[in-house]
Amino acid sequence: MDMNQLFSLKGRTALVTGGSRGIGRMIAEGYLAAGARVYISARKAAACDQTAKELSALGHCVSLPADVSTMEGMRGLVEAYGRHEGSLDILVNNAGAAWGAPYDEFPESGWDKVTDLNMKTPFFLTQAFTPMLKKAATDHLAKVIHVASIDGISVNPWETYSYAASKAGLIHLTKRMALRLAPERIVVSAIAPGPFASDMNKDARDHGDEVAERVPLGRIGTTEDMAGAAVYLASRAGDYVVGSTLVVDGGCAWGR
Numbered sequence: 116m117d118m119n120q121l122f123s124l125k126g127r128t129a130l131v132t133g134g135s136r137g138i139g140r141m142i143a144e145g146y147l148a149a150g151a152r153v154y155i156s157a158r159k160a161a162a163c164d165q166t167a168k169e170l171s172a173l174g175h176c177v178s179l180p181a182d183v184s185t186m187e188g189m190r191g192l193v194e195a196y197g198r199h200e201g202s203l204d205i206l207v208n209n210a211g212a213a214w215g216a217p218y219d220e221f222p223e224s225g226w227d228k229v230t231d232l233n234m235k236t237p238f239f240l241t242q243a244f245t246p247m248l249k250k251a252a253t254d255h256l257a258k259v260i261h262v263a264s265i266d267g268i269s270v271n272p273w274e275t276y277s278y279a280a281s282k283a284g285l286i287h288l289t290k291r292m293a294l295r296l297a298p299e300r301i302v303v304s305a306i307a308p309g310p311f312a313s314d315m316n317k318d319a320r321d322h323g324d325e326v327a328e329r330v331p332l333g334r335i336g337t338t339e340d341m342a343g344a345a346v347y348l349a350s351r352a353g354d355y356v357v358g359s360t361l362v363v364d365g366g367c368a369w370g371r
Contacts, residue, residue, distance in 0.1 A: 122350045125150030128200050128251070129349065132156045132183055132192075132240070133210035135166040137313055138262060138341055142207055145342025146349065147174040154199065156192055156210070158182045183210050183240055184232045193243045202250035205349045208237035209262040213278045233281035236262050238288060245301070252300035258349045259296070261289050261305040263360055265368040268307055282307075286360050293358030304348050304356050309364020311336040313347040331366030 129146045133139040134155025143166075146153050152175040160180035164205045164234055167178035179195045182188035196203065216224035241248075241259050245348040266275065267282030293303040310326050312335060314358035327334045344363045347353045362368055 116136070121352045122346055122348055124151055124205070124346065127204035127255075127349075128154070128202065129205035129207065129299065130154045130179075130196060130238075130244075131207040131209055133262075134207075134304075135159065135162040135178075138308055139207070139209040140166055140170075141311070141338045141341040142209065142262075142345040143170055143176065144173065144189065144338060145346045146205070147176060148342065149346045149350065150174070151205065151349075152200075154179050155179060156181045158184075159211075161167070183236050184212075184228070187237065189236065189240050189243055192240070193247075197243075201247070201255070203244055203247040204251040204255075205260070206241060206244050206248065207256045207260045207262065207338070207345070207349075208240060210236065211262065213275055215273055215275045215278075217274055217275070221274070222278055226331060229277035230281045230284075233278070234284045234288060237285060238292070241292065241303075245296070248301050249299055255351065256354050257301045258344065258353070259292070259301060259303040260348050261285050261303070263289070263305045264306045265307050265309045265362060265364045267361065268360075269368045280292045289360060290358040292362065297357055302354060302357055304353065304358065305360040305362050306341075306344055306348070307362045307368070308341065309336060309362075309367040311341060329367070331369075332365075334365065336363065336365065 129151045131143045134143045135157035154177045156179045163178040163180045167176045170176040182193035212229045251257045263285045264282040266279045267286045289305040
């Protein structure tokens with residue numbers, strides 16, 4: 116058994132949505148280190164371009180700005196990627212949104228924005244990329260990885276109704292999509308992160324020491340923690356993990 120090959124992504128292509136910052140950037144960095152050609156997408160073109168420029172020091176990284184919250188934006192991303200590659204080995208559906216408001220005041224706009232991007236987009240973007248994923252699934256399996264959250268597994272104190280519901284839905288959607296796509300040699304799985312420093316998790320970003328006190332392991336997540344999980348699922352090492360959600364949270368989901 117060659118452990119280097121077991122976790123290698125050499126020669127493979129990966130697309131990470133929401134890849135300009137936070138968890139998406141951590142995953143992109145891990146894939147580059149494992150040898151993949153990486154494409155990152157984000158709504159803000161300048162930020163996406165800058166991150167790709169920085170990550171290019173590690174390997175082949177290309178910016179493909181797109182707003183994947185709309186069907187038009189998703190189609191545009193597929194077309195843009197297709198101008199670079201004819202197949203896709205790894206799709207990471209990481210782009211997401213959150214919204215918090217008291218129960219009595221929670222707006223429809225906060226519901227629709229979050230549930231569309233967090234649950235609808237992963238389905239339809241994967242659907243659009245399925246022909247390219249099938250082309251890649253020759254001597255190895257193609258991979259789809261959804262980025263969910265521990266908030267889809269256990270309840271937190273914050274009133275983020277649409278976020279929690281959408282992430283729980285995404286975890287279940289992962290199972291349903293996995294059953295459909297496994298016979299096509301496309302493996303679907305998910306990651307449920309806990310506290311990682313990001314613009315979405317400002318508490319972990321700005322008050323890491325305080326957040327760490329609530330984590331059973333005693334710290335917030337690092338780039339290596341997220342990269343390791345994402346590389347595992349994307350590589351040969353994770354081929355038999357079908358429809359499952361890998362919790363990467365230092366024990367938070369069970370210690371709340």
